[in-house]
Amino acid sequence: GAVVSQHPSRVICKSGTSVKIECRSLDFQATTMFWYRQFPKKSLMLMATSNEGSKATYEQGVEKDKFLINHASLTLSTLTVTSAHPEDSSFYICSASTGTSGNNQETQYFGPGTRLLVL
């Protein structure tokens, strides 16, 4: 299947600093990427939909000024957690959509996740 990478895989930062997480589709182009967060023993919760060349669409309750998303190319989306606080500590996961091609249906592939710990 298609490969999606995330960087970094783990990050520890001080409260008040900003952290950038990168999501890359390695072997396909993705006009749409998605960002999720996951708390321990909970399911994934969609934060926002990232569209190449346009503004991201945020889910209800997600602060767009807090979680900045940039999708500058067909293979890269970034999530920046601004002025991070301990409650932002979580597992952040991105996914990328392959889009439809001929008879193939669209499938989303997920990155390995980034574990953020804010002290």
Add this chain to the structure above:
Amino acid sequence: DAKTTQPPSMDCAEGRAANLPCNHSTISGNEYVYWYRQIHSQGPQYIIHGLKNNETNEMASLIITEDRKSSTLILPHATLRDTAVYYCIVRVVGYQKVTFGIGTKLQVIP
């Protein structure tokens, strides 16, 4: 997206087939059934998807009932590495978001 119902947990003996059920009684005609799994502390892994015909790939088989109101994911010979949370999702293909439920926690026992 249609809602799905899965048992919260299941056990399976190593080497045996694991059959994971999913109910999606409100599925509409243009919605596909997708299965993903998440091994501890990793991102979800795509397994298989289908519309109405049974599907098979190198990882698993997907059996969808004729009325499409339920499906079963079959791992033919479960190994310890198949221990994970399995998510059944129904959605319209396209650039649509994936909504995760609680899934089924499969424990493969030696």
